[in-house]
Amino acid sequence: MTRRVSTLAIDGGAPVRQTPFPDYVSIGEEEKQAVMEVMDSTVLSKYLGTWSPEFFGGPQVQRLERDWADHFGVKHAVTVNSATSGLYAAMGACGVGPGDEVIVSPYTMSASATAALVYGAIPVFADIDPETFCLSPESIRSRITPLTRAILVVDLFGHPADMDLIMDIAREHDLRVVEDAAQAPGAKLRDAFAGTLGDLGVFSLNYHKTIHTGEGGVVVTNDDDLADRVRLIRNHAEVVVKKKGTTDIVNLIGFNYRMGEIEAAIGREQLRKLERLLTPRLDAAAYLSERLRDLPGLSVPVVRPHVKHGYYLYALKYDESVLGVPRATLAAALKAEGIPMFEGYVEPIYLEPVYQQRIAFGRDGFPFTYPGYRGHATYDRGLCPVTERMHYRELLYTNVCHANIGRSDLDDVVAAFRKVYDNHGALASGLQSGTTHDLSAER
Numbered sequence: 001m002t003r004r005v006s007t008l009a010i011d012g013g014a015p016v017r018q019t020p021f022p023d024y025v026s027i028g029e030e031e032k033q034a035v036m037e038v039m040d041s042t043v044l045s046k047y048l049g050t051w052s053p054e055f056f057g058g059p060q061v062q063r064l065e066r067d068w069a070d071h072f073g074v075k076h077a078v079t080v081n082s083a084t085s086g087l088y089a090a091m092g093a094c095g096v097g098p099g100d101e102v103i104v105s106p107y108t109m110s111a112s113a114t115a116a117l118v119y120g121a122i123p124v125f126a127d128i129d130p131e132t133f134c135l136s137p138e139s140i141r142s143r144i145t146p147l148t149r150a151i152l153v154v155d156l157f158g159h160p161a162d163m164d165l166i167m168d169i170a171r172e173h174d175l176r177v178v179e180d181a182a183q184a185p186g187a188k189l190r191d192a193f194a195g196t197l198g199d200l201g202v203f204s205l206n207y208h209k210t211i212h213t214g215e216g217g218v219v220v221t222n223d224d225d226l227a228d229r230v231r232l233i234r235n236h237a238e239v240v241v242k243k244k245g246t247t248d249i250v251n252l253i254g255f256n257y258r259m260g261e262i263e264a265a266i267g268r269e270q271l272r273k274l275e276r277l278l279t280p281r282l283d284a285a286a287y288l289s290e291r292l293r294d295l296p297g298l299s300v301p302v303v304r305p306h307v308k309h310g311y312y313l314y315a316l317k318y319d320e321s322v323l324g325v326p327r328a329t330l331a332a333a334l335k336a337e338g339i340p341m342f343e344g345y346v347e348p349i350y351l352e353p354v355y356q357q358r359i360a361f362g363r364d365g366f367p368f369t370y371p372g373y374r375g376h377a378t379y380d381r382g383l384c385p386v387t388e389r390m391h392y393r394e395l396l397y398t399n400v401c402h403a404n405i406g407r408s409d410l411d412d413v414v415a416a417f418r419k420v421y422d423n424h425g426a427l428a429s430g431l432q433s434g435t436t437h438d439l440s441a442e443r
């Protein structure tokens with residue numbers, strides 16, 4: 001018996017979803033009020049780049065740092081003006097420099113790898129785990145050389161990396177671990193928050209994140225010395241160290257990574273809302289996974305045992321050999337039905353010009369060509385096969401799991417998937433006869 005199916009929107013039918021999905025909004029009256037109080041105080045920043053009480057910033061900055069440290073159960077929280085700044089400061093605090101290698105993920109926002117480059121170290125890309133998309137401990141192990149100084153791990157899409165194994169490897173080889181938890185505020189491994197599992201952790205407070213201050217970031221650590229060094233790098237270290245009495249001045253060239261009082265005041269309100277904003281993400285993801293998990297060739301996000309996911313993004317895997325419909329066609333058909341669905345995440349970082357052409361600082365290829373670098377890092381296509389398979393063939397993601405999304409929105413996502421799946425024969429045969437879509441334009 002043939003099943004009657006409605007015409008796909010990509011073939012001229014009516015789309016499942018006729019209106020845009022609601023945007024994510026985490027800012028409300030509390031933040032507005034907090035900003036007005038800072039305005040009334042007239043103190044928009046209190047930093048001074050000298051060794052003085054003002055070296056640590058103004059009252060809002062210091063309060064946010066205390067709140068953040070309490071909430072995440074760490075000794076030190078150091079605010080910065082972005083997670084990028086935080087990653088750079090964390091890498092600097094670890095003491096990496098020219099001639100060193102830092103193992104990084106190729107599947108993340110570019111700054112996670114650039115953090116090594118800015119200190120003249122060489123990023124060495126390890127491959128990712130095909131279930132969590134975070135760095136694979138086995139691949140990390142295979143990339144360790146006598147030059148390795150640190151590992152920069154990313155909790156991608158909000159799922160904490162395999163930190164137990166990664167910390168074991170790091171201790172075995174005496175390596176520092178920076179955990180990039182930009183996408184994972186509130187995620188957990190057992191009772192510990194993502195971001196607190198390495199030597200240093202970095203959170204982002206940029207506009208796209210679960211909680212935000214417009215731009216901003218926080219570095220956390222339980223290590224007094226690392227915290228001290230991050231604070232110095234944040235605030236003009238080179239002119240502070242003498243008066244402060246710091247004698248180990250390696251990497252203590254400072255920047256201005258300071259957060260303003262307005263952002264800090266917003267950050268305090270956002271932190272208070274974190275759990276309230278996170279729970280709907282988990283609920284939405286569970287709702288979708290429950291309804292999509294039986295679709296052939298589709299794998300819903302994996303949540304490893306003892307993990308609380310942060311669901312910054314909801315990432316699926318798709319095996320096109322099962323239906324005979326390429327990922328690009330599936331994604332195009334879902335988009336035509338009105339569903340925000342994206343193929344792959346970011347291009348594997350080692351394929352960016354900075355690594356392909358080995359040009360970072362100056363004209364001579366520093367740090368790749370630094371004579372003191374004795375290693376052999378490569379950046380050829382094929383370097384991280386799992387990452388490339390995920391990016392170019394399997395991964396699909398949507399950003400609809402958040403607090404402003406309702407059940408009926410999620411039902412539209414499910415209905416669109418079901419409709420496209422019900423029509424997979426037409427999609428596949430359209431491909432063969434060439435009557436459906438121009439795939440070259442979708443690739």
Ligand SMILES: Cc1ncc(COP(=O)(O)O)c(C=O)c1O
Binds near residue numbers: 083111112180
């Ligand atoms: C994994 C990861 N690391 C670092 C960053 C950088 O964050 P920021 O924009 O706060 O500098 C981002 C931002 O999207 C990110 O997703």
